[in-house]
Amino acid sequence: xxxxxxxxxLLIGVSLYFSSVLIRATMWEIETEEYVVKSLEDIARPWSAxxxxxxASIWLREKSPLKPDEIARLAPIRWGSFSSxxxxxxxxxxxxxxSYSNEKHIYALxxxxxxxxxxxxxxxxxxxxxxxAWKINNFFVTE
Numbered sequence: 001x002x003x004x005x006x007x008x009x010l011l012i013g014v015s016l017y018f019s020s021v022l023i024r025a026t027m028w029e030i031e032t033e034e035y036v037v038k039s040l041e042d043i044a045r046p047w048s049a050x051x052x053x054x055x056a057s058i059w060l061r062e063k064s065p066l067k068p069d070e071i072a073r074l075a076p077i078r079w080g081s082f083s084s085x086x087x088x089x090x091x092x093x094x095x096x097x098x099s100y101s102n103e104k105h106i107y108a109l110x111x112x113x114x115x116x117x118x119x120x121x122x123x124x125x126x127x128x129x130x131x132x133a134w135k136i137n138n139f140f141v142t143e
């Protein structure tokens with residue numbers, strides 16, 4: 001085998017590896033986007049504190065100033081039930097450290113425009129991977 005042939009085989013191998021990484025990342029983003037849509041439908045059509053708690057992270061259930069029960073009680077008054085997603089979600093996955101432990105976590109920040117009965121809002125939902133499953137860690141709303 002000559003050097004050109006060896007380099008060609010190496011180039012093909014490296015290309016296949018990076019292609020597989022890109023495909024896995026894309027599939028993970030699609031899975032994350034599907035999860036966030038299903039979560040919103042499950043939690044907010046109509047708003048359900050128990051379903052919200054099932055999908056909430058440890059931080060959201062235990063450390064957040066506004067707990068899922070309170071959000072599920074206040075959200076229908078302000079926005080009404082979930083109606084549809086007007087744009088998005090667009091999710092970006094990254095790693096980082098949280099503020100309550102020294103563990104490195106995988107996060108996703110998903111942005112979407114959501115229509116509720118009473119208003120349309122922009123939501124940024126931050127997910128965290130806990131025990132190999134996505135959980136809602138927090139969210140920000142722009143009305």
